[in-house]
Amino acid sequence: MVEEEVERTIEALLQERRTFAPSEEFTQQANLKDPSVYEQASSDPDAWWASQAERLHWFKKWDTVSELDPPHHTWFVGGQLNASYNCLDRHLDEHGDRVAYHWVGEPGDRRAVTYRELHEEVSRLANALKDLGVTKGDRVAIYLPMVPELPAAMLACARIGAAHSVVFGGFSAESLRDRINDAECKVLITADGSYRRGQTVPLKENADEALRDCPSIEKVVVVQRTKDDVNMVEGRDLVYRNLVSDAPSECEAEPMDSEDMLYILYTSGTTGKPKGIVHTTGGYLTGVASTHFNIFDIKPETDVYWCAADIGWVTGHSYIVYGPLANGCTSILYEGAPDWPEKNRWWSIIEEHKATILYTAPTAIRSFMKWGTEWPQRHDLSSLRLLGSVGEPINPEAWIWYQEFIGGGRTPVVDTWWQTETGAIMISPLPGVTTLKPGSATVPYPGVSADVVDEQGKPVGPDGGGYLVLKRPVPSMFRTIFGDDQRYRETYFGRYGDEIYFPGDGAKLDDDGYFWLLGRVDDVMNIAGHRISTYEVESALVDHPSVAEAAVVGRNDPKEGETIVAFVTAKSGSEGGEDLMQELRNHVAKVIGKLARPHSIVFTDDLPKTRSGKIMRRLLKDVAEGRELGDVTTLQNAPILDDIRTKAASLHADE
Ligand code: WT7
Numbered sequence: 001m002v003e004e005e006v007e008r009t010i011e012a013l014l015q016e017r018r019t020f021a022p023s024e025e026f027t028q029q030a031n032l033k034d035p036s037v038y039e040q041a042s043s044d045p046d047a048w049w050a051s052q053a054e055r056l057h058w059f060k061k062w063d064t065v066s067e068l069d070p071p072h073h074t075w076f077v078g079g080q081l082n083a084s085y086n087c088l089d090r091h092l093d094e095h096g097d098r099v100a101y102h103w104v105g106e107p108g109d110r111r112a113v114t115y116r117e118l119h120e121e122v123s124r125l126a127n128a129l130k131d132l133g134v135t136k137g138d139r140v141a142i143y144l145p146m147v148p149e150l151p152a153a154m155l156a157c158a159r160i161g162a163a164h165s166v167v168f169g170g171f172s173a174e175s176l177r178d179r180i181n182d183a184e185c186k187v188l189i190t191a192d193g194s195y196r197r198g199q200t201v202p203l204k205e206n207a208d209e210a211l212r213d214c215p216s217i218e219k220v221v222v223v224q225r226t227k228d229d230v231n232m233v234e235g236r237d238l239v240y241r242n243l244v245s246d247a248p249s250e251c252e253a254e255p256m257d258s259e260d261m262l263y264i265l266y267t268s269g270t271t272g273k274p275k276g277i278v279h280t281t282g283g284y285l286t287g288v289a290s291t292h293f294n295i296f297d298i299k300p301e302t303d304v305y306w307c308a309a310d311i312g313w314v315t316g317h318s319y320i321v322y323g324p325l326a327n328g329c330t331s332i333l334y335e336g337a338p339d340w341p342e343k344n345r346w347w348s349i350i351e352e353h354k355a356t357i358l359y360t361a362p363t364a365i366r367s368f369m370k371w372g373t374e375w376p377q378r379h380d381l382s383s384l385r386l387l388g389s390v391g392e393p394i395n396p397e398a399w400i401w402y403q404e405f406i407g408g409g410r411t412p413v414v415d416t417w418w419q420t421e422t423g424a425i426m427i428s429p430l431p432g433v434t435t436l437k438p439g440s441a442t443v444p445y446p447g448v449s450a451d452v453v454d455e456q457g458k459p460v461g462p463d464g465g466g467y468l469v470l471k472r473p474v475p476s477m478f479r480t481i482f483g484d485d486q487r488y489r490e491t492y493f494g495r496y497g498d499e500i501y502f503p504g505d506g507a508k509l510d511d512d513g514y515f516w517l518l519g520r521v522d523d524v525m526n527i528a529g530h531r532i533s534t535y536e537v538e539s540a541l542v543d544h545p546s547v548a549e550a551a552v553v554g555r556n557d558p559k560e561g562e563t564i565v566a567f568v569t570a571k572s573g574s575e576g577g578e579d580l581m582q583e584l585r586n587h588v589a590k591v592i593g594k595l596a597r598p599h600s601i602v603f604t605d606d607l608p609k610t611r612s613g614k615i616m617r618r619l620l621k622d623v624a625e626g627r628e629l630g631d632v633t634t635l636q637n638a639p640i641l642d643d644i645r646t647k648a649a650s651l652h653a654d655e
Contacts, residue, residue, distance in 0.1 A: 016396030020403075020436040022412060026385075030432025032294045037433075041446035048447045049075070049475050052290035053282065056081055056326065057090045059255045062282070066473070070498035071489055072480075073473035075283035076258040083262055083285055084126075084159035085253035087325035088119040095300075099330045102304070102353050103148050106195040106336025113148050115328070118155075121148075121244060123251040125156035128243040132219045134187055136161030136254060139264065141185035141217075143167045143176055143207055145194030146335040149223045149240060150311050151321045153189045158262060158281075161254040165264045165276070168312025169194050169201065171593040173209035175274075179266050182276055183482060184216040189240070193226035197340045204230040258282030264482050265314055267420040268533040269491060270523045276482030277314075277420050285326060287424035287476020291445060292323030295414055295428050296357050297386055299329075304383070306332035307359040308346065313530060314420040315390055319359060323424075338364060343371045347379040358406065359388035361529035363561050365398045373405050381406060386431060387413045391529025393517050395558045399438035417441040417517050419503055420531075421492070423476035426450065427515050440514045448474055450515065452507045457496045460509065467521060468507040469500050477501070519562070523617065525554035526562050532596050534617065540591035541566060541598075544584060546574035551607050551615045552598065555624040555651070563599035565624040565651065567607055567644065576603025600624075602648045606640045608632075620644070626652045 027033050041048035046065040053062070053076055062079030091098070096116035103111045113121075134140060140157050142164050144150040150166075157164040165183045167176050180188065190207045193200040204222060208231055211217055222232065223240040232239075256262075262281045266274040292298060296305065296319075305324060309315035324331045332353055338346050346368075350358065368376070387407050389399070394415050403413050413436060417427040426448050427441040434442050444450040449471040452460050460466045470477075481488045495502045506518040520526060523534040534552040541550035549569040554562040568584065570576040585597045608616045611634065622629045623645055632638045 016400060016438050018400075018438065020412070020438075022432050022434070026412060027432040030430075031297050031299075032430050033432040035433050037430075037446045038443075042449065045447045045449075045472065045474075049286060052447075053079075053286040053475070055289050055293070056086050056282075056285055062258060066475075068473060071493040071501075073477070074259050074479075075280075075475040076286070079258040079282050080255040081258065081282055081285070082159065082253035082256050083281055083322065084122060084155040086285060086289075087155060087158075087322065088115060088122060089253060091115045091328045092119060095328060098300075098328065100325060101148055101151070101331050101333040103333045104335065104349055105147070106198075106334075106340060111148060118148070118152060120249050121152045122155040122159060124244045124247040124249050125152055125240075126159040126251040127247040128221075129156055129162065129187065130160055130251075131247065132187055132221075132238075134160065134162050137261075138162045138187075139165055139183045139185040141165050141167060141176070141180045141183070141188045143169060143188060143190040143203060144223060145169050145191055145201075145203070145225055146310060146333060147191070147223065147225055148333065149189075149191075151325070151333075154263070154311075154317075154321055155325075159251060159253050161256055161260065163261045163263050165266070166312055166317065167266070168310060168593070169203060170310075170312070170595055172590055173206040174591050175593055176206060177210035177213055178273060179276075180210065180214045180217060182266070182273065183264050185214075186216060187219045187221065188214075188217050189221045189223070191223040191225040192228045192230045195226065195336055197337045200226045200228060202228075208233075256281050259479070263317065265317060265420055267314075268524055268531045268536060269487075270533055271535050274536075275484070275487065275491070277478045278480050278482050279423050279476075280479055283475030283477070284423050285322060287474060288318040288323035289326040291425040291428075291476075292319060293327050294430060295416065295425055295445070296359070296388065297431050298324075298327050298357075300327055303356045304330050304332065304353050305357040305359075306334075306350070306353075306355045307388075308334065308338075308364065309359070309361070309390075314423070315359075318424055338367070339371070342375075344375040344378055347376045347381060350381055350384065351379040354383040356383055357386045357388070358384060359390065361391035362389055362394040362398050363392065363528040365389070365394070365402050366559070366561065368406075369398060369401050376405050382408060384408070384411055387411050389413060389415045390418070390425075392526045392561055393519060394439060396438035397559065412436060413438075415439075415441045417505075417515070421478045421503070422470075422474070423478060424474075426470065426474070427517070437510075437514055440510070440516050442514050444515070452509050452515070453496070457500065462509055462511050462513060465506070465508040465518070468503055468505045468515070468517065469496060470503065471500055473501070519556065520554075525552075525564060527554070527564060527595055528561070530595060532564070532592070536592055537564060537566065537588060537596050537598065540588045540596070541568060541584060543591060544587045546570055546580055547584070549607055549615075551617055551620055553617050553621040553624050555599070555621070557625075564596070565620075566598040566601045567620055568601055568603055569606060570603060600651055602644065602651070604640070604644045604647055606637055608635055608641055608644070609637060610634045611636045623648050624651060
């Protein structure tokens, strides 16, 4: 990130200077209230993480806490456990009848699923999967809407030692196909369709399209959600409910080595295909259980916790499924859109279920701000006692609005920084300990060693800006990229050496040592809290017959977040107008998913290139964000920029 950009972002952030110390009342009841935990954890991280691993049930205790062989690391080596056992079985004796999920379907149907019921469903499905030939070490793809069958499917895999690969239901057939093939999944669990804003999304149709080219898939299990009539391939496709009802209800949880793979989850990188992030069992579960308990201050007996993400992303894996279930707490699981049928849907759910904790993303908060305070104000939200934010930097204005209008001015707001790769939250307040500063994720979680360094890897110190790094591995960190350990080394450890993990984010430290996350420094955009690479969108665009060349940038606005701007050169004979723009947007949605659709497309005769022919996205970003252009001396075709600027003027029409 260029210096001026850092300065500008900081300036925008610092307009809000209020700080919020934890109230005495909150601290008094907090799960973690002793600030000395930071000291203890940093002086002996292994002892700290071992104490956190004690939250879990181990079939066999570990021999060593950590073995570091940079850039690789293993945790709780020699230990054996099962994630599904930890999330289900061990809760049964004492609180099997506690609700695990209050599920709310978009059309208004609802279901409460207790731990005992979920345990039975998972055990039956696990038996059914075994029957279909799934064994320990196999991979199972899951492409489902937000229905209780989704966590059940994940836990059924975990129960028998198969790794799941969940693909977000908003991804296209092609994205699904690539992910299935990369992991060579044996079985796909999907649904007839899903509901979104009153319409149905044809998941099975997408799946069928993907499966035309997925040789590893042997069986497809179909959840009947919308009950739409769908194509069922004889001998391959099976109805979920029939399989589950016919299977025996007892299934022993497979003892897994701590380092056995729990799941793969794909995320965007700067180049090439998405990366299969590999998480293992013991370390991951330790990290999510610990952070969930301490950061959200979970009281399993009384809290009604709602993480409003989709399980298709890591936030849902860690903080809807594994963390909350490992801690035995009650969650809300909502299937649909926040504005369906009206813009008060979330608030009515919170009121109805007396939710105590809400965890969401700044992009959602900004939408709520736009829709106006009258929607939350119609509802009694006084049950809320803690709010969380994740996915992108939260602008202080949104932070304050969230605390004021959703949290009634009472609740702490925990801004949590982490990634698919880290598995669990890395930088965040402890709500009973940390003084909050709106816009800052505050300080590293106990046992996490983070810093901000310059280009050479030198710590920038207080008041300095640079690159965020993690200096020591933690249990929940991923182990590798599935099938591509070389890429693991190069992407994350290529910059500062094998010992230092580079997440790809810019950051600043303030005088108090607080971390201010400033966004990505690579060619990865953060769209509505999710990573999309400029490369992926460019590939989708040039794949269209009318496109000659394309360059994609994220357009940053501290208030709006990041949006996708594409600069496109049409092939001769094609007209770059409104029609092509619509067509290209639809095309990208089809190739990747709606999330990746460019917000704006600027048609231009050429793109700014260096003498070696490399497109200079940095300059296009300057154009998109409407500021002075940076250094243009290396360009071979500098004059084109005037033309591009004129054509891009409409991007700033409303400013
Ligand atoms: C990237 C990771 C972690 C769950 C959701 C996204 C950005 C995430 C914050 C935050 C500023 C944040 C970073 C990170 N990010 N949380 N609290 N403040 N930025 O997971 O898709 O793996 O994306 O999201 O840029 O690198 P992901």
